[in-house]
Amino acid sequence: MKMEYELFEASGDKTHHDSTDVSDRSGWPIREKNHPSHKEALTAALGLLLLCALVALCVLGILYHNKGVSYEALSEQYSSVVERLSVQERITDVCQRALCGEGWRLFGVKCYYFSTDKLNWIMSRAYCAETGGHLVIITSRDEQDFLSSHAHETHWIGLNDLETEGKWMWVNNQTLTETGVTFWYKRTDEQHEPDNWRQEDESGENCAALGNESLGTDVWFDASCLKKKKYICEK
Ligand SMILES: [Ca+2]
Ligand SMILES: [Ca+2]
Structure with a gap:
């Protein structure tokens, strides 16, 4: 100065x-030092700040717009999938009823009935025969998995050694050796099923079931044919 x-x-x-x-x-x-260049610099700085703010607003706007589009697209896809699944379920339901009848489930080319009541093995066999089918005959891992996934407690299946102890036969007179698929429960002490246990029934255990009173339905047990259990029919 x-x-x-x-x-x-x-x-x-x-x-x-x-x-x-x-x-x-x-x-x-x-x-001169008092020249309005200071104001100009301030104005320029403010202008720059405003420009930056404007750019930031534009970027935020674009991001928000993209997010909105993405959410809408996802929401639309979700609704579409839900609708398709619902249609598919209705079609499956209609097909099941048309092909198998009310209360039966379609799996592959066969129909299965999971009872809600409990009968002894002989009465279960008779009921299934009345429906035009038979107690279920299991011939593959897929079939076993399907049955065990729908049977949440022990159910009779169409396997027995009533005629000759130890010679297990399906209700269509096929032997286990012929079908070649077994899912007997195996214990670590090697006292595997079928064990023909005689403590509850002196005639032993001559009928087979998915699971028992305490273990899961993914394996087979022999049990007294006099016991009342739910059962699975097939046709
Ligand atoms: Ca037996
Ligand atoms: Ca047993």
Whole structure:
């Protein structure tokens, strides 16, 4: 400030306070410090800030718009999948009823009935025969898995050794050796099923079931044919 004042004096024009340019002693122009360049810089900075804010707003707007589109698209896809599944379930239900009858389930090319009541093995066999089918005959892992996934407690199946102890036969007179698939429960002490246990029934255990009173339906047990259990028919 002091230097500038001196430069003013050197110019010999003390009234020239509004001038933007003055000359130093060597004749080169210098600018006054009170020149509005400070305001210009401030204005420029504010302008830059506003520009940045505008760009940020634009970016946020684009992001929000994209997120909105993405959410809408996902929501639409979800509704579409739910609708298709619902239609598929209705079609399956209609097919099951048409092909198998009310209360039966379709699996592969066969129909299965999971009883809600309990009967002894002989009465279960008779009931299934009345429906035009028979107690279920299991011939594959897939069939076993399907049955055990729908049977949440022990159920009679169409397997017995009533005629000859230890010779297990299906209700269609096929032997286990012929079907070649077994799912007997195996114990770690090697006292595996079928064990023909005689503590409850002196005639032993001559009928087979999925599971027993305490173990899951993914394995077979022999049991007294006099016991009342739920049962599975097939046709
Ligand atoms: Ca037996
Ligand atoms: Ca047993």
